[in-house]
Amino acid sequence: MASLIHSTLQPNTNPEINTAILEMDTINRLPSKNKVVRTQLEDGVFLTWQDLCVSVSNKKSGTKSILQGLSGYARPGELLAIMGPSGCGKSTLLDALAGRLGSNIGQRGEILVNGRKQALAYGTSAYVTQDDTLMMTLTVREAVYYSAQLQLSDSMSKSEKKERAETTIKEMGLQDAVDTRIGGWGVKGLSGGQKRRVSICIEILTRPKLLFLDEPTSGLDSAASYYVMSRIAGLGQRDGIGRTIIASIHQPSSEVFQLFHNLCLLSSGRTVYFGPASAANEFFTLSGFPCPTHQNPSDHFLKTINKDFQQDVEQGLAGAISTEEAIEILLSSYKSSERYEQVRKQVAEIYKQDHGELETKRSHASFLTQCSVLTRRSFVNMYRDLGYYWLRLAIYITLCLGLGTVYHNIGHSYASIQARGALLSFIASFLTFMAIGGFPSFVEDMKVFERERLNGHYGATAFVISNTLSAVPYLILVSVIPGAMAYYLPELRKGHEHFLYFALVLFACMMLVESLMMIVASIVPNYLMGIITGAGIQGLMILVGGFFRLPNDLPKPLWKYPLHEIAFHKYAYQGMFKNEFEGEVYPNNKVGGPPIITGEEILRDLWQAEMGYSKWGDLAVLLGMIAFYRLMFLGIIKANEKVKPMIKAFISMPPKQNTQVTVNPSSTPLHGEMM
Template sequence: MSSIHHPCPPRACDYEARKNFRAGGRGLEIETATLRVEETTRRKKMKKSDDIDGGEEKGIWLTWKDVWVTASNTTGRKKKKENINNANGSRRKTILGGLSGYAKPGQLLAIMGPSGCGKSTLLDTLAGRLRSNTRQAGEILINGHKKALAYGTSAYVTQDVTLLTTLTVGEAVYYSAQLQLPDTMSKEQKRERAEFTMREMGLQDAINTRIGGWGFKGISGGQKRRVSICIEILTRPRLLFLDEPTSGLDSAASYYVMSRIASLDRKDGIQRTIIASIHQPSTEVFQLFDNLCLLSSGRTVFFGPASAASEFFASNGFPCPALQNPSDHFLKTINKDFDDNQDIELGLAGTQRKPTEEAIEILVKSYKSSDLNRQVQAEVAALCTQGNGMVEKKKKRGHASFHTQCIVLTKRSFVNMRRDVGYYWLRLVIYVGVALGLATVFYDLGMSEGSIKDRAALLAFVSSFITFMTIGGFPSFVEDMKVFQRERLNGHYGVTAYVIGNTLSSIPYLLLVSLIPGAIAYYLPGLQKTVEHFIFFCSVLFSCLMLVESLMMIVASIVPNFLMGIITGAGLQGIMILAGGFFRLPNDLPRIFWKYPLHFVAFHRYAYQGLFKNEYEGLRIAGKSGEYILRSIWQVNMSYSKWVDLAILLGIIVVYRVMFFSIIKAIEKLCS
């Protein structure tokens, strides 16, 4: 893709390096022959997995012609150049204005421009990821057709690196391989594909290193970026989109990441069409580009071979100074954010200067009338009419079955929860401390008159505070949701598989969190000591914990900011605790809102009633029967058993999980 020489990864260069540096005639020949056999065997394995995964497919020619994108103008600005009228007379902001271009197999197209010029919007438009508040016009064709691509044919690497920080590099890529690759491939073939892909991106030395996050150091930012790319190219996509792949990286890391991307074709022979939006590449990175699309305020300033950009700017009076990075010069010339403080030098001597806005107009008009633009239009027209055929449809491609997805997601989530201290372990320590405090304060309640109130206070505190503390795991929920949203957008698996996997993996930890603190808080104060009563107590506690986790998943899907999510979750639980029927008895609650409907919606009502029935039924305290205490003092509904209360709690869990599923589906529909 580029004539620049890049150092090969250790595994790729193994053959040449060992051939050149090992001495000894006959020994060298034997070693060389052995290495050739190893390399041939490895490539045969990859070829076999390719055949199972769908075989050879045609390259992808992507073309776009006269593409416009507008969005609702929420800022209230009235600048004519930023707005157009639609059929209803309302004003909308123009983000992209009549862009045309193409991307060919085996080439890297870079989309460049200053901040806010429309780079990411153009990338999202070509990838079909525009938001629901935008409107698109124009023609985007794939191999001369408007048909959708089959699964695994294209991939999108987002700007934000969203990975499960507790996994190692090898685990992250292998779990993704199990989720994305079809069941017709064996586990060994999937592992081989994962290892080969990691070698492609130069990650072979970091396979057993954790990705890392808060609390522990892991791999570098550049390596995380390459892991993200690895995950998305497991299906061997012919069309690869990358949004700011060098964002947040230093120049060395940026070059290494981009050189790996540019050299993908040389590693596996797949003619990929690669489109990347990039902000400010170094000179070395710029030399990796085959074609360049330069934007300013949503308009094309230049489109063509990256090597011809400097000549184009020079011919219009904006030559790149000697020893200066060309990309820096281009962006400085077309960046009008600081137009009041700078003018652009004209000519080599720099004796004439023009405002940036005027420089942009010169370049835009010059490009429209240039041979470059005519070549682009002719190329687009030729690619649209020649009809290179459509990429093979899903009959030759597919992802893992629903059953496999559920198993893999359960395993991955279980490992993540086990390693993430903030998910359950920190809460378990806090719960044990709180349970010891409860056992100390309520130790040996006895059967006095005062124990009637004390027992209820203990049970209400357990079911309220311990479940309330579930919001402590909300940051981990949010990180999980970010990974889920990225993988869901790229079609790795469905919402149902995620909900099932998350639910099954959390059950062992919730049981542990329920049993250990529950035993301390139950037996030391002297509550009913039969096994049946203790099992019911822990069952209610377990149900409440899972129920609140389900509620926080709903909050995380709507409020991705973890601080706002914690506030929202705490507020919802606080309101439900007030309406639960302990701090204010059911008959004393205001009828409007608090009793109808909130008292019957709040899960605390059923937790309180179930725990109270479990404790007071069969007891006689200070001459009062347990049934009398429940009816007259705590106003508990005795028309059904405690097991019905438990069943209602389990039913609310199902309702919350279904709500989470429905919200995710609704958000997807709105964003599509």
């Protein structure tokens, strides 16, 4: 029925009649006589774009056009599929419509929401990216429920949020896998299709009225693709909400193709066809490219317009022509078709109707709720991910048993002074150095954070606070248990208060190394490069810390000032040495010297420690450095979001300023700024 109305829709000069036809057309797509759905349509999102051009500029190659004068619309209750060969501009169109284009990309033309230029508030729209960046240690239920707690407003009760999560899981057909862990490399978990559906679940928790999906079926077999797409299509008219769904898709099977209401077929950034998916076959036939019997229509469309692999295309009975020629024929056939006129008219009609302004604000969970939920989620993830702390704990225990036996019963002789210094320096340098082992797990956390941040689930401050809090119990564990072995087996200074100080310095150093690695991860988000960079920085700090080369022997420019002063090892060594030697006396072996040597003399003359402040001063500096490093990490994340696009825009500025392309004012993320 709907396609019949579409294919018989005639241009009409009376706008009121056209409006009525358009509304009828949309409403008739809904399940018949479903009054609730019909009224809800008015609350839906009508998205239109007209003469949309997108281009990218860079200094070397000038301006490259990606999308050229596209017009189209997406309406509530409908699924619009964007198809075309690889590199034709599908993702770019999706990004442009979602307001996610990078700032080095210029955009011209008009994109309207409900006929107005308006931003989509948080929760009104959602974007499901191509890759499934999920926490692999969580089960489906946990992942969706944590996300519900993060995204949904505090005005909803816990049980309502739980129910929303359960309903959404069922909507996506994941009820049989609720308690299965997501899994990832090395850990078997969900299948690719199930992961896709978890990603979609997380994004539709806020019940967005507009849903963008970038290749939701990539990497899935045809059965999984159909299952995922049928669930997506079903969302269009669920819960009495007319949802507008736009998905880019590579190569749908004929079953999947039948789920589409409208089709936007692109070739090199130009529209080959826009209109009802069911009428595309007829358009190709009328243009001289009929789909051979027994061939999947979508395969035929893509084969006809794919010029990556030059081939001759069969044109009706007229023989073979090149792909370039076929595309030109289709482009001009579409431009001169009634369908093209209808699209322009429908865009104009939507513009004329007043569908009202969308909600300007939907509330998130409060900042405190976000911090608490993120801390709990991160704690569970650290507990389940063996690589985060458990493996490190096992290695530390082995290493500290080794240290304990090598330095066993260190004694109180003059020679033990050097041995104590070496042991403490080894612990403060190399034991903490190994904290970089958790870097890969942290990089995975960062990826999840980046996706959730871009989708507006929470802000960078909540992430940094929760990551810090959730790590504390584990760091206490890995500093106290192996630390006790390394302290008591060699019989370092007696007195539990001295062990407590030793463990506190160890804890602070590990936290510092983790903070340093967070900074590295925010700049170099790659395992190998990150570990090498982190190891390099720490190697330098150990070198200038004041043990391997005494502070007064360090060359003054650079090595002593500022490197020695800013290396946290300086304060760790000094604090541990003061804790070990202050107030103690040792026999003196020096010929002609006094019979004993005091701890203060050892600190001042042997280790050249700064004696103007106590060991607590050194600990305070270490704790201050943790706060500084974490704030720096937060600053880098925030600056990255603001400065990176500016740098990109600057680098890719075209050689001449007379480009016609204007920078898209809506290229900042659609969602509101968060802490």
